Amino acid sequence: MAIFPKILLKPEVEAYLSSIYKNDELVAAIGPLEAEQKYESLLNNLSHPPAFTTVRVNTHLASVQHIRSLLCEELHKQYASLNVPVLQHPQLPDILLIPVIGPRKDLQKLTNEVIVGAQCGSAVLRGAHIYAPGIVSASKFMKAGDLVSVYSDIEGKCKRGAKEFLGTKVFIGNGISELSRSEIFNSNGPLKGMGIKMIESIYLSPSFDNLLPSYLFLQNLPSSVVSYVLNPQPGERILDMCAAPGGKTTHLATLMHDEFFKMMTHLLAEGPPFLPESFDRILLDPPCSGMGQRPNMAYSWSLKEVTSYQPLQRKLFTVAVQLLKPKGILVYSTCTVTLSENEEQVAWALETFPCLQLQSQEPHIGREGMMGAGLSPEQLKQLQRFDPSEAVLQGMDFNSLQSVKYEDLISLANKDCIGFFIAKFIKVQ
Known part of the structure; x- marks a missing residue:
């Protein structure tokens, strides 16, 4: 059961995509019901991250097995000692795969809220923390160190600096604020640095922020x-x-x-x-x-x-x-x-x-x-x-x-x- 809505498309684009996945030749081959099911599945799954995080190993520096061992140690720290499998792809020998678990339905939504843009929200679902420029809105009294719930503004309607947003938003996890509301929105210069450190995303996906950067390259x-x-x-x-x-x-x-x-x-x-x-x-x-x-x-x-x-x-x-x-x-x-x-x-x-x-x-x-x-x-x-x-x-x-x-x-x-x-x-x- 999907927690997220299916991907939001302009009506004309959805009609165009529907015509592709229900074209006459395909429908004649697999039937209208299966074609419709495949299309609806596509729309639902596009809004979710892939089932695995994929990284490519820099084989110039070390063997795949050595780097896999290093990665397992780092993930062991990240995941609080959970046993996270790291798989080597049999047909792509320099590719390692880490399963992404979710969506998790047991996360508690907190009083303090932070709204981020859709692009930032997508990055969070693949393991990223939130940097200050990605924050669109924050609760009125948010301070550095506060626990906050993070939401993605998928329609792009939240006004920057808003203290509350009642529009369409999708819960994507909880984190710790590294900055106060005033530091984020009252700064005279360009915002830099981390704004929210994610501690529990709705998808359990590894963060590669400075994780073995010389050895690994994120690649779908x-x-x-x-x-x-x-x-x-x-x-x-x-x-x-x-x-x-x-x-x-x-x-x-x-x-x-x-x-x-x-x-x-x-x-x-x-x-x-x-x-x-x-x-x-x-x-x-x-x-x-x-x-x-x-x-x-x-x-x-x-x-x-x-x-x-x-x-x-x-x-x-x-x-x-x-x-x-x-x-x-x-x-x-x-x-x-x-x-x-x-x-x-x-x-x-x-x-x-x-x-x-x-x-x-x-x-x-x-x-x-x-x-x-x-x-x-x-x-x-x-x-x-x-x-x-x-x-x-x-x-x-x-x-x-x-x-x-x-x-x-x-x-x-x-x-x-x-x-x-x-x-x-x-x-x-």
């Missing part, structure tokens, strides 16, 4: 899969076309022992700074509508904004094909769940560029592609889609996890992550 599970699918080899020339902030770039560098080349490209209207057929492998992870990100209790974009990315993605794709060597590999990925930015882009690419062929992906731990873009069943199997349509750990605790088999936990991690899409092409001529 499908984002880690992308680098393995590209499979860069030492000595090859690699292009990461949209490398910001660069998490996938550093992963590619690690996999090929730092023998690579990367470029951030956002000004392609002026022409790419490379000769045609310059690269052995290209990763194109373009700007997208981001509708697969979790947790997200409120998605404020308009339909015009959501559907504005396809032309830019196609422009970037065209340049990628030009820059790719014959027999080179192109991997296209997004963190969204729409057809227009995913399967429809694949269908367009195969029709527009006869030199491209789809390739099977390794590892393939997500689902196959979604029907509705006119791709064949064989082509759909070569695609990799992650849909956050299963909330698999809700209602469990660390004790009950002890009885779940390792391989079953890994399967759960593969299913209940962010929404994501991956396609792999080879340039045959």
Whole structure:
């Protein structure tokens, strides 16, 4: 039973998303009831965090097993001696998984209240503390050291500095105020430092605030899969076309022992700074509508904004094909769940560029592609889609996890992550 409401969307965007997940081809294959259930599950689960926190190990500094041991010790301190399992992914050897427990229904709501913005609230649900700039409202007499309940203003209607807020708010946990109300709202200079130290979030998720920063990099599970699918080899020339902030770039560098080349490209209207057929492998992870990100209790974009990315993605794709060597590999990925930015882009690419062929992906731990873009069943199997349509750990605790088999936990991690899409092409001529 979900504590949070389903993700809040503008009516036009919800209608658009509904048409995707209940398209004629899909409904004909699985039936209207199952299609409706999958869609409703998607809306509910987008507002909740993934079932596991995923971290990538810096294998340049130490072995995965050594860093896993260090992480277990740190989590033992954080979780007051609870036995928290840390799993190594069998198909992604430098990836560690920590289960996220919740939503917890036994937390007491306190008199003192703090309101934070929706983006800050989402970070809290994934283990973050609250820094002062993220606080929108606080109770009238709140002092440093007070216990406070924290709420997320998912509609963005709370006025900054308000002493009380009666609008729509979602309880996300309790913490200790590091600052008084007057220090937060009467300061003349820019706010800095921690505002609320979370002590019990509604989701029990580890905090990585200064936790083994040299050894670990927070990265969503499908984002880690992308680098393995590209499979860069030492000595090859690699292009990461949209490398910001660069998490996938550093992963590619690690996999090929730092023998690579990367470029951030956002000004392609002026022409790419490379000769045609310059690269052995290209990763194109373009700007997208981001509708697969979790947790997200409120998605404020308009339909015009959501559907504005396809032309830019196609422009970037065209340049990628030009820059790719014959027999080179192109991997296209997004963190969204729409057809227009995913399967429809694949269908367009195969029709527009006869030199491209789809390739099977390794590892393939997500689902196959979604029907509705006119791709064949064989082509759909070569695609990799992650849909956050299963909330698999809700209602469990660390004790009950002890009885779940390792391989079953890994399967759960593969299913209940962010929404994501991956396609792999080879340039045959």
